[in-house]
Amino acid sequence: MITCRDLCFRYGEKTVLDYFNLTLPEEGITALSGPSGCGKTTLLRLIGGLQRADSGEILGVSPNEIAFLFQEDRLLPWRRVQQHITDVLPRNRRGEAGRWLAFAELEGEAKSLPGELSGGMARRLALARCAALGGKYLLLDEPFAGVDAERAVRMLQRLRDMGTPVLLASHQAQILAQADWVIKLDGPPLRVCSD
């Protein structure tokens, strides 16, 4: 179980988290919703160990047990679609690449470069790469931005079937409707409105 205890974080003069407390469920899909700029991405980055809180602590998980999907796709323009998957898989699991391409419904694009993909396809590839990396927890920042609703729901179901707990930030109503828990946030500074 991930617990955020008394987290404080500032960007210059702006207080993003001010003694923020939250305990996340151990399983299923948990969605964070809230207005843009309220601090969802910062919270995910702090939990993922990509940034350090000014004070407070995060218990129950270490950064190397987490697979993090960035808000941007961060694909390598010179690597082909399948290589993005094999790049994060250990040598003895490289044969699984096809399974992850199927997860993202990108089987026909294995040899394509990111520049040849649509925005939605690139997002699906970024999500598949993150899921292929795996870990004790998946932290996903806007995982279905630009992905059509039907496909997004199908992919969310595949994530659920993996059995790894997921914490995602999203604005999309159809994604929030599929989540097991929705935590409504507001801010800054970030605060929980309801869960």
Next chain:
Amino acid sequence: MSPDALKRGIRLLLPPIFWLGVWQLAAHLVGRELLLPGPVTVFRALGKLMQTRDFWLSAGLSMLRVFAGLTWGTIAGSLLALATHFSQWANAVLAPAVRMVRATPVVSFILLVYLWVSRAAIPAVISGMMVLPVVWGAVSSGLAGTDPALLEMGTAYRFSPWKQLRLIYLPSCRGPFISGLLTAFGLAWKSGIAAEVLCPPTHAVGTKLQAAKVALETADLFAWTLVVAALSLLLEKGLRLILERRAEK
């Protein structure tokens, strides 16, 4: 012939015809072949040189020396750039030395290196020394310009340092590296020939240039100069094609 092809042909031929005309006119006005031979005399001298085995041996060995210099300079410049980018200590120690090499006139190096290595090796050593700082600068700027978002992704996705280098840093350096290498090639060629002139090896274009000057064979001097320029242009074009094809792959 279509009007477009005719236009293209004229556009291609007009500049060389114009400059050959200017050259012929200047030679006519000077009136002394010893000072300025006309293009006909020079091309006749070039034709004669090309019939000798020595011409091809000299041109081939000069190219070989320059490519040897280009190779070691590129490898050393790239390795130094990696060292100075990733280690503050290496940067503090090595970067001033590389900048010093870049700022020093090539003639000083030629004369110094003459004291240390055999004459046959000097052009390759000098070419490499001219290439090294250019490649170092190009690779360093490529490494510094690597997208930090991609590096953060590499760290978050647990890429090993070798994988970060192979998948993120090196591809990010490709553009600056190619333009740096093309600039370095021009420098390598010019400095290599200059080294051959000042420290003449047995078979070399620079040696032939020097011999033609000493013997007051001005037509031969011009002919060898044409050879140097033509080889430089051709080899640079070839190198550009190879690098661009590799980049496309």
